[in-house]
Amino acid sequence: MEPRIKQSQLAVYLLIFVAAPTLTFTLGTWLDQTLGFSPYPPFPSNIFLGTAVMIIGLNLGIKSTRQLYHAGLGLPWGEAAHEVETQRLVVDGIYAYSRNPMVLGYSLLPVAMGLMFRSIGMMLSLTPAVLVLNYIIVKTREEPRLLERFGDEYLAYKAKTPFLFPRWDNLLQGFLVSYVKDHRDQLTYALLAETSLLVTSIFVSQDLPQVDFPRHETVSSILFGAICILGIIAGIAPKWCTFASRSERRGSDGVAGHHPDCGHFPGHTVKWGGRVFCAGCSGLVLGAVLSLIGLVSGGYPLDVVVGFWFGVLLVGLGLVQHFIDLGSGWVHFWLNICFVVGAWFMFAAIQLINPSFLVSVYFLAVTVFWIYARIRASQWTHVVVCRGCDTKCVLRFE
Secondary structure (H helix, E strand, O other): OOOOOOHHHHHHHHHHHHHHHHHHHHHHHHHHHHHOOOOOOOOOHHHHHHHHHHHHHHHHHHHHHHHHHHOOOOOOOOOOOHHHOOOOOOOOHHHHOOOOHHHHHHHHHHHHHHHHOOOHHHHHHOHHHHHHHHHHHHHHHHHHHHHHHHOHHHHHHHHHOOOOOOOHHHHHHHHHHHHHHHOHHHHHHHHHHHHHHHHHHHHHOOOOOOOOOOOHHHHHHHHHHHHHHHHHHHHHOHHHOOOEOOOOOOOOOOEEOOEEOOOOOHHHEEEEOOEEEEHHHHHHHHHHHHHHHHHHHOOOOOOHHHHHHHHHHHHHHHHOHHHOOOOOHHHHHHHHHHHHHHHHHHHHHHHHHOOOHHHHHHHHHHHHHHHHHHHHHHHHHHHHHHHOOOOOOOOOEO
């Protein structure tokens, strides 16, 4: 039986996601000024590097927490609160590569923050201290208790599994090769889309020849609005773009938010008002509606440059959302909203930064590709889920 989580026990996550980032920013800024660190890495590579490290860190931290909860029937702080200590020794999954993947994952978050802010001080502020502190806690408290409870089983696991950093050969052969093979289609679309996002961010900042005509900004806005409207239609009628072997899905028996209700798609759906909706489609529709409101209002809530790069970050997260598996459909719901709203942040900023019709046309074309790549990556994710299932189902994705 999985342990019950008390609200007071969740306070540790306030430390990880609220207090730690605040301390990282404050201490890192002070270190930069005191030690005279120059901004690094160069812009805009810091955005993409920081996002990549953040995604890896969050996945490691949250996935290992979930695995410990479901497979070990315990919580990360079980050694401090014995009523929720692990009942089983978890030795597979992420824990087959590192005995402390949670520590490794969450320790990467200050590094990711430092990369994004181009701050060496932030990168060095908390991570070394967190690693040393956790090493002391694990060695003096956690490992002795695990040895007492699991005996030889823990000794065998400890002998073959590194304390923190995975062995490269084990990680490569045991995980990366098979992962790339199983997810090559999603990876292809995500890499192409992210590369085009990087090229776009550089292209927009160039001083290009003006190829304009009267009211070209209005035409560009109409085209962007049309893309949003088409996205709303696609989100409301997803059967028009599906790999399902059965064309009519909505309202059929065995369907939850146009996904099979077999239990293998909980991270793809959300429940609202007693009904089940597709997290991706719902997020795209709401994001498109919000973008249309922003487009019609003509307002812009941020500094233009900040808004453009904030949009780049949101679009980038939306494009790789299927590699941010945090076990909740609401995560994908919000990432899809961010994906579309991020595109509007970029588009509106482009009209002010580089109001060339040539740049606008290029951006609109690449936006269509981003939507296509996101949909195709999502479809292939559905296919991977069904390929790993032995149950014969008329609603399976193929």
